[in-house]
Amino acid sequence: MSNKNTPDDIKPIFASLAAREDVVLKKIRKQPVEAKVAYRLIKDQLIDEGNARQNLATFCQTYMEPEATQLMSEIMEKNAIDKSEYPETARLEESCVNMIADLWSAPDVDEVMGTSTVGSSEACMLGGMAMKFRWRNLAKKRGLDLNAQKPNLVISSGFQVCWEKFCIYWDIEMREVPLDKKHLSIDTSKILDYVDDYTIGIVGILGITYTGKFDDIKTLDSIAEKYNKEHEHELVIHIDGASGGLFVPFVDPKLAWDFRLKNVVSINTSGHKYGLVYPGVGWILWRNKEYLPEELIFSVSYLGGDIPTMAINFSRSASQVVGQFYNFYRYGFDGYKEIHNNSKDAAMTIAKAVEKTGLFDIYNDGENLPIVCYSLKEDANVKWNLYELADRLQMRGWQIPAYPLPENLDNIVVQRFVCRADLGHNLVESLISDFHDCLEEVENARILYHDDEKPHVQGFIH
Numbered sequence: 001m002s003n004k005n006t007p008d009d010i011k012p013i014f015a016s017l018a019a020r021e022d023v024v025l026k027k028i029r030k031q032p033v034e035a036k037v038a039y040r041l042i043k044d045q046l047i048d049e050g051n052a053r054q055n056l057a058t059f060c061q062t063y064m065e066p067e068a069t070q071l072m073s074e075i076m077e078k079n080a081i082d083k084s085e086y087p088e089t090a091r092l093e094e095s096c097v098n099m100i101a102d103l104w105s106a107p108d109v110d111e112v113m114g115t116s117t118v119g120s121s122e123a124c125m126l127g128g129m130a131m132k133f134r135w136r137n138l139a140k141k142r143g144l145d146l147n148a149q150k151p152n153l154v155i156s157s158g159f160q161v162c163w164e165k166f167c168i169y170w171d172i173e174m175r176e177v178p179l180d181k182k183h184l185s186i187d188t189s190k191i192l193d194y195v196d197d198y199t200i201g202i203v204g205i206l207g208i209t210y211t212g213k214f215d216d217i218k219t220l221d222s223i224a225e226k227y228n229k230e231h232e233h234e235l236v237i238h239i240d241g242a243s244g245g246l247f248v249p250f251v252d253p254k255l256a257w258d259f260r261l262k263n264v265v266s267i268n269t270s271g272h273k274y275g276l277v278y279p280g281v282g283w284i285l286w287r288n289k290e291y292l293p294e295e296l297i298f299s300v301s302y303l304g305g306d307i308p309t310m311a312i313n314f315s316r317s318a319s320q321v322v323g324q325f326y327n328f329y330r331y332g333f334d335g336y337k338e339i340h341n342n343s344k345d346a347a348m349t350i351a352k353a354v355e356k357t358g359l360f361d362i363y364n365d366g367e368n369l370p371i372v373c374y375s376l377k378e379d380a381n382v383k384w385n386l387y388e389l390a391d392r393l394q395m396r397g398w399q400i401p402a403y404p405l406p407e408n409l410d411n412i413v414v415q416r417f418v419c420r421a422d423l424g425h426n427l428v429e430s431l432i433s434d435f436h437d438c439l440e441e442v443e444n445a446r447i448l449y450h451d452d453e454k455p456h457v458q459g460f461i462h
């Protein structure tokens with residue numbers, strides 16, 4: 001080897017032996033690799049993955065302030081579950097729960113039970129389990145035959161996949177209220193057709209993943225209220241506020257979707273969506289301990305402490321929780337409000353530009369969540385489709401997925417932009433200009449036709 005006489009520690013990175021070998025392995029290397037070489041090669045391995053800031057497919061945050069990331073990286077080694085070793089970290093988590101309880105209009109913040117989680121998926125599991133356990137305890141008391149049928153959960157067909165997981169993992173029948181052209185959120189007039197004595201609860205979604213639309217939670221609450229007056233079996237509501245839970249309180253505080261509604265017993269959100277933290281944090285809160293059965297609270301005697309915990313995961317870094325606290329503390333209510341209103345302006349500006357082309361039917365114009373969602377008009381009379389437009393946008397680095405709506409509406413293919421805090425005005429302008437250029441390009445492109453293209457998901461939507 002030509003460079004074998006150069007000592008390893010001063011060898012240029014790209015002259016190193018490791019640089020000549022594959023980085024992605026099936027078996028652990030025998031020899032170590034020097035840190036700076038390992039850093040460069042792994043970083044390069046990820047180089048063609050796309051720019052997270054231009055990824056408008058995701059609700060998850062792609063920007064935090066340098067002070068926040070510094071703080072988070074400095075405490076990465078602290079384990080959030082070691083509450084007796086890191087009591088101040090635990091207090092910051094508790095403070096976040098209190099602040100969120102207040103944002104969600106809890107009648108008594110001190111009564112609220114809550115915890116951080118890895119994300120909304122873990123939070124939804126906990127919310128669902130609490131409903132299941134409470135339903136079972138009450139049903140037993142009423143003398144219901146628990147073996148006669150499976151317990152069920154009522155939700156619109158626009159559910160996020162975590163609810164399907166919940167129902168599979170915990171053996172619950174998922175009763176889907178179908179979406180249709182007239183009802184792009186849960187059809188409240190049909191809810192009671194899906195409810196019986198075995199219903200553990202209804203899930204209302206504040207921000208349906210596909211379109212960003214809100215379920216009419218106020219009406220859900222009045223349906224539950226009336227039902228509960230007439231039945232011994234109690235209908236309770238869990239709100240999946242993964243995307244809306246930390247957006248709506250700042251932007252539309254008058255909208256009653258939260259603990260102001262009597263039958264809303266628990267709410268989850270993703271701190272890493274409009275809570276503005278990098279991925280890895282969610283929250284679940286229960287109105288009070290009545291709705292979180294004791295069986296789900298574990299007292300962990302841990303290294304000398306005796307601490308209640310209700311999360312599913314055990315060890316994880318405290319960074320994300322402290323990042324959430326940083327954002328709440330640093331931005332305050334007004335800061336969140338201004339950031340979110342900017343995202344809303346961005347979405348509405350993009351929606352107007354999209355609408356102005358006359359080619360698209362708009363499903364969401366950024367009015368509720370900063371989401372722009374549209375389909376190609378049936379009479380648009382163009383030779384390209386949204387998948388081809390998505391491809392063109394991707395050539396300029398923008399990841400803006402096209403995908404079909406859920407079952408029953410799956411002949412409709414939509415495209416969706418998720419606007420986030422870091423999509424500033426200048427970026428919006430260049431995005432719109434790229435969008436127009438891409439439209440012109442697909443108009444003029446020579447498109448090769450294959451067999452009829454079936455609706456499919458292009459890009460990762462979540």
Ligand SMILES: *Cc1c(COP(=O)(O)O)cnc(C)c1O
Nearest residue numbers: 119120121160209242243270462
């Ligand atoms: C994103 C999302 C989830 C899952 O959230 P994670 O935090 O990614 O686990 C659940 N429900 C809805 C409505 C969502 O938008």
